[in-house]
Each structure stands twice: as C-alpha cells, then as structure tokens.
Amino acid sequence: MYPRRPARDVGRVRPGGAAGGGTAPGVTRRDHHGGDIYAAARDLSCSPSRLIDFSASINPLGPSKRVLRAVAKALPLTCHYPDPTCHDLVTTLASSWKLDPVHFLIGNGSSELIHLLPRALMIRHALILGPTFSEYERAVANAKGRVTYLHATRKDGYRIPVTQAITALRTNRNRFDALFLCNPNSPTGQVASSQDVLDLAGMAARRKVWVVVDESFAEYCEGHSVLGSVARAPRLMVVRSFTKFYALPGLRIGYLVGPLKAVARIRQFQAPWSVNTLAQAAAQAALEDRRHAQRSLSFMHRERTRLAKALSVIPGLHIFPAAANFLLVELPAPLEASHVTQALHQQSLLIRDCSSIPGLNGRTIRIAVRTTTENRRLVGALSRIVKGRSSINRV
Ligand SMILES: Cc1ncc(COP(=O)(O)O)c(C=O)c1O
Structure with a gap:
C-alpha cells in the first residue's frame, strides 16, 4: 500500500490542507541509504x-589521530559493560553547549534516537519537510503513526519551506503532533536560518507540536544551529551525529538534546548499554580535537x-x-x-x-x-x- 502516490508525485501541504504523501499506520518501507x-x-x-x-x-x-588513539586506549575496557549514562561525554557536551546535562541523551547513532522519538512521544501524525532523509518516515510508521510531506520545490532551488510550514501549523487542521526538519537538509544541501527555525518552533509550541531538527550536518554551518536554544523552546528537539563531520559511521554514536521531561521519557525507551565503550571514547576525543x-x-x-x-x-x-x-x-x-x-x-x-x-x-x-x-x-x-x-x- 505504500507509497499511496508515486514517490515523485507527493503533494505539498497548502495553507489550510494537506495534499498527499500519507503513509498508512504501521506500514514501513526500507529505503536504501548511501554508504x-x-x-x-x-x-x-x-x-x-x-x-x-x-x-x-x-x-x-x-577521524582525527587523537580519536584513533583514544579508541586504542579504550580497547582493554571492552571486557566491561560501557558506561550506561555516557557520563563523561554528556558532561563535555553539556559544558560546551552551556546547557544542563539533563537535556542530553546519547544514542547508537542519531538513527537510534530518530527511531525512539515517535514511540516515546507518541507521534501519530508528523509533517516532514522534504525532500529529505527517509528514516523520519520509517520511524513514525514503525510507531504506527502517519506522515505528510511538505516538499521544497525545484523552482525554489529546494529552499526549505519553513514559511509554508508555519502557515500549516498556524491552523493545524491536520492535527500534526510533530514536525521533522533536517538542517542543513540532506540530500538538498539547503539550510534554513536559525531564526526561521526558532519561529517555526515558536508556532509549534503554541500548537503543542514537537519540532525535531536533525542537525547531523550542522558542524559545517554552526551559525544556523538552534541547539543552544533548546532550554528556551518547550517543544524543540535537536538530533546530532558523530557520523558525518567526525567521520565515525562505523562506531555508531549520536545525541539528542531536548526538554528535560521528554528526554527522560525517551531514555526509558532506549535499550540498556546501546552506546559502546569505543564509541564513547571516540566521540569524547573528537570533541576535544579543535x-x-x-x-x-x-x-x-x-x-x-x-x-x-x-x-x-x-x-x-x-x-x-x-x-x-x-x-x-x-x-x-x-x-x-x-x-x-x-x-x-x-x-x-x-x-x-x-x-x-x-x-x-x-x-x-x-x-x-x-x-x-x-x-x-x-x-x-x-x-x-x-x-x-x-x-x-x-x-
Ligand atoms: C540527515 C541524516 N540524519 C541522520 C542520519 C543517521 O546518521 P547516524 O545514525 O549515523 O548518526 C543520516 C545518515 O545518513 C542522515 O543523512
């Protein structure tokens, strides 16, 4: 039954109504990825x-040489369980972002966190700003939710349709309970300004809609990040990865930053020890190598x-x-x-x-x-x- 429309024909959400692009609850599709x-x-x-x-x-x-050395040094520790709280890494991240550690959750790649989100937050209908990474849709569908796409257009150079998304949320006739946005977006390479994303998060908060911003590539344009604003935005979740900029795809490590209660709830859904010792050591060293x-x-x-x-x-x-x-x-x-x-x-x-x-x-x-x-x-x-x-x- 998926996709209901041919993939390239998925419609746009116009003000006042969603057009196309829904997935049936529980129906998943395995897209292939690069790599x-x-x-x-x-x-x-x-x-x-x-x-x-x-x-x-x-x-x-x-990865930097310092990371490789840290991994080699951590090897003897692999006969023990990893630190389940990722304490050292969380402390480093929290101090570098000037946020309380309670806002952070480390995951087995950002993919793990993206997949935990819809289950933990009970997302039933998500608006996805496309064209984009396919795992948001899979994650929502796996949690028996459905998605609607709001696509950037070729005519606009695939500029991320933030303004249209704000309009769609203003009335929220579609009863979205979450919105997924990748910034900078893959595969289009487009980036929305942090102010635009914060405006979107502001509207979303008024409508009680979660905004999940995937910043897996944000190290390349930090000025556009909204991560530092998480403590002031009640419905904003930011997801980051050590895969892309830090070149650690094989170790599987990423993190999520969000409001305290939501992060605590997502943690409840995570399997124990999902982030291994080598990944924790590597991520820590990667952050230190400026x-x-x-x-x-x-x-x-x-x-x-x-x-x-x-x-x-x-x-x-x-x-x-x-x-x-x-x-x-x-x-x-x-x-x-x-x-x-x-x-x-x-x-x-x-x-x-x-x-x-x-x-x-x-x-x-x-x-x-x-x-x-x-x-x-x-x-x-x-x-x-x-x-x-x-x-x-x-x-
Ligand atoms: C936009 C985006 N987000 C998240 C991921 C997942 O990254 P990882 O699970 O390796 O952290 C990818 C991987 O391709 C991606 O392209």
Missing part, C-alpha cells in the same frame, strides 16, 4: 577498500567550491549550492540517475541515486565531497558518461 560499501564490494567481487564512496557524506579527512575540526572545515570549504566548479563545466549538469559536505546535482535529460549511478558503480565509484526520494526527480544524484584526487576521478568519469564516451547499461 553500503559491503554490498558494492560483494557485487563487484572486490575488497571494500577498492571503492571510493561518494554515496555517504563523511568527512574526507577521516584543530582537526578547523582543518576539516577549511578543507571542505575549499574543496566543495572546487568540486562544484569542476562539475559545472560538464555540459547540462545543474549543481545546487550546498551548506554541508555534499552536492545535489541534476543530470541533463535523457540521462537517468539510476543508470549513471550504475555506470559509476562499475568503475568502483559510489554515488547516491536520489530518484527514489519523494520530492526529487529521476535525474537527481548526491555526491559527497571527498579528497581532491578522488573528486578529480569522479569528475572525469561523470564527464565521460555525460558526453556519451562511457557506456551505460540501461536495464
């Missing part, structure tokens, strides 16, 4: 290390500009401006995202085919910004495909 190097390696009968992964947007400089963070930011700023410029030279490619460590790219017709992704896959280059994401068209791909050499290789391969000098097996 499955193991499946790709099996498919190509090669080692995962032979692949260049542009499909998951991970800091190309990798030099690596600075180096990562400067590198990304330079390299994203360079990659966007190199891609823009390929005839017919449209590159959207981005605030994080990836670029949303639209291929020229008649090329299709799925065929181009497959052709690059054959060359061990993994990119994210975005054609199945509700709200995006079939020519949309997402490319992570990687090292200069790797980016050059991708630009060369993509250029040959677009110019028809490299074969595409149409299936």
